[in-house]
Amino acid sequence: MDAEVYINEVRPKTLECGDRMLGSDWTYQQDDARPHTHRLTQEWCAENFPDFIFKERWPPNSPDLCPLDYSLWNELGQCMNWNRITTKATLIEEIKCSVAKVDKKQF
Incomplete structure (x- = not known):
């Protein structure tokens, strides 16, 4: 193509x-x-x-990113309840809640 x-x-x-x-x-x-x-x-x-x-x-x-950024954001995304996100504020809240759900042993 x-x-x-x-x-x-x-x-x-x-x-x-x-x-x-x-x-x-x-x-x-x-x-x-x-x-x-x-x-x-x-x-x-x-x-x-x-x-x-x-x-x-x-x-x-980008000098600001490393492989950890990619894997961490992917893990957060999988832990999030995307149905709850309707505004910027609910997105921020859901990210905060998801941090507690991430298996820290992976990192």
Whole structure:
């Protein structure tokens, strides 16, 4: 798949699903696949998604993240009751509750 097919066939569906599931205030981030890093793809995403993380800022390029960040957030996400989250405040509260549920022996 090249960038043109990716932009024309995949990105619009991603935008539609993101808006339907998350509303109008969300951030999109891709991985390092060649169609994702193409200049035209980056431009399309910046112009169309509510918020977009450019490839230069993706976690593998971030000096602020380490593998623990990925595994810890994944574990927190699995412990969360996603049905309770309806606002930013309930999200914060659910994250706090989930911290107590995480098996600390894994880390």
